[in-house]
Amino acid sequence: MADVTLRNVTKRFGAVDAVRDLSLTVSDGEFLVLLGPSGAGKTTTLRLITGLETPDAGSVMIDGRDVTHDAPGSRDIAFVFQQYSLYPHLTVYDNLAFPLRSPARRVAEPIIRKRVEQTAELLHIASKLNNRATRLSGGEMQRVAIGRALVRDPSIYLMDEPLSSLDAKLRAELRLELKRIQIELGATILYVTHDQVEAMTMASRIGVIKDGQLLQLGTPREIYESPSSSYVASRLGTPQINFLPAHLLSDVAMPSGTETVGIRTEHLQLAARNGGQMVGRVHRVEHLGEQNHIHLDYKGETLVTLADPHQPLQAGQEVDLHLVRPLCFDRAGQRIGAAVH
Numbered sequence: 001m002a003d004v005t006l007r008n009v010t011k012r013f014g015a016v017d018a019v020r021d022l023s024l025t026v027s028d029g030e031f032l033v034l035l036g037p038s039g040a041g042k043t044t045t046l047r048l049i050t051g052l053e054t055p056d057a058g059s060v061m062i063d064g065r066d067v068t069h070d071a072p073g074s075r076d077i078a079f080v081f082q083q084y085s086l087y088p089h090l091t092v093y094d095n096l097a098f099p100l101r102s103p104a105r106r107v108a109e110p111i112i113r114k115r116v117e118q119t120a121e122l123l124h125i126a127s128k129l130n131n132r133a134t135r136l137s138g139g140e141m142q143r144v145a146i147g148r149a150l151v152r153d154p155s156i157y158l159m160d161e162p163l164s165s166l167d168a169k170l171r172a173e174l175r176l177e178l179k180r181i182q183i184e185l186g187a188t189i190l191y192v193t194h195d196q197v198e199a200m201t202m203a204s205r206i207g208v209i210k211d212g213q214l215l216q217l218g219t220p221r222e223i224y225e226s227p228s229s230s231y232v233a234s235r236l237g238t239p240q241i242n243f244l245p246a247h248l249l250s251d252v253a254m255p256s257g258t259e260t261v262g263i264r265t266e267h268l269q270l271a272a273r274n275g276g277q278m279v280g281r282v283h284r285v286e287h288l289g290e291q292n293h294i295h296l297d298y299k300g301e302t303l304v305t306l307a308d309p310h311q312p313l314q315a316g317q318e319v320d321l322h323l324v325r326p327l328c329f330d331r332a333g334q335r336i337g338a339a340v341h
């Protein structure tokens with residue numbers, strides 16, 4: 001496989017800066033996930049790598065070679081789209097074989113057969129090879145779409161929300177399989193999504209992107225535990241991180257300049273009233289099965305946290321709140337270090 005580098009890449013569409021001065025390296029064998037909301041510039045970034053778009057500034061390198069102005073076909077990239085993009089009139093076998101049968105490749109049929117069968121095994125669709133593409137479930141179709149990228153052994157795989165059209169159960173299954181396959185093949189993958197669970201579970205590193213800018217790049221753990229800004233902190237974690245204005249926490253020691261305190265569920269301990277400084281009132285208890293979501297009122301603000309379902313908490317009850325090393329942010333939303341408690 002290969003590595004891919006974007007150097008100070010900018011792409012504008014009229015007045016819109018779809019990608020702004022973006023620099024990023026996907027290392028050989030890495031599973032890098034770009035995480036961002038709709039319109040963040042994720043698809044444009046992938047299209048710039050494939051050559052379907054040309055940057056207004058900056059360069060794209062594959063394995064140290066500047067490919068910025070090379071034709072898409074010469075870049076040796078496989079792209080998996082959000083939609084299945086299969087040939088409906090062809091069998092699964094022929095759909096998988098299609099990329100290998102291009103006249104430019106001239107791969108011999110016995111080799112094609114071997115590659116197609118290996119790929120089908122890898123994706124657990126070997127028994128479906130003779131089905132027409134339309135005679136498959138959604139999950140099977142998307143496996144074939146992924147398989148069409150995998151048969152080719154390209155420099156890099158680019159994946160644009162390939163699981164987003166599937167139901168939750170299939171998504172969870174394919175997440176695991178994609179990660180397994182990536183490790184088995186040692187594949188280099190750049191995967192874009194707005195789904196934090198996909199990013200957390202599959203990525204070697206996550207790049208958080210917003211308005212065409214890469215805000216932070218790091219391992220899932222780094223991004224979760226040490227977000228550079230309140231925006232990045234809000235992209236990961238369920239329930240979402242709570243933000244409180246610092247002036248409501250006058251008894252908590254925190255670095256100077258702290259304007260907002262970010263409180264994840266693990267930063268907040270609830271205890272029976274025992275004279276603590278911070279008192280919250282349980283507003284609502286949501287039963288989710290293995291855990292409860294607790295909605296608390298604190299000085300007119302709402303905090304949502306997780307609690308053990310056996311913890312006896314009821315709406316209307318007052319509880320002591322203890323903060324454990326929450327995240328502190330300045331006026332601009334930049335992180336300035338955890339509160340000392």
Ligand SMILES: Nc1ncnc2c1ncn2[C@@H]1O[C@H](COP(=O)(O)OP(=O)(O)OP(=O)(O)O)[C@@H](O)[C@H]1O
Nearest residue numbers: 013016018036037038039040041042043044045194
């Ligand atoms: N061909 C185009 N012409 C004009 N504007 C475009 C074009 N392609 C993308 N844009 C704009 O560029 C910005 C980034 O779009 P992009 O599709 O890269 O975002 P995205 O993060 O992939 O979003 P989504 O998750 O919705 O697919 C958006 O504001 C979009 O409207």
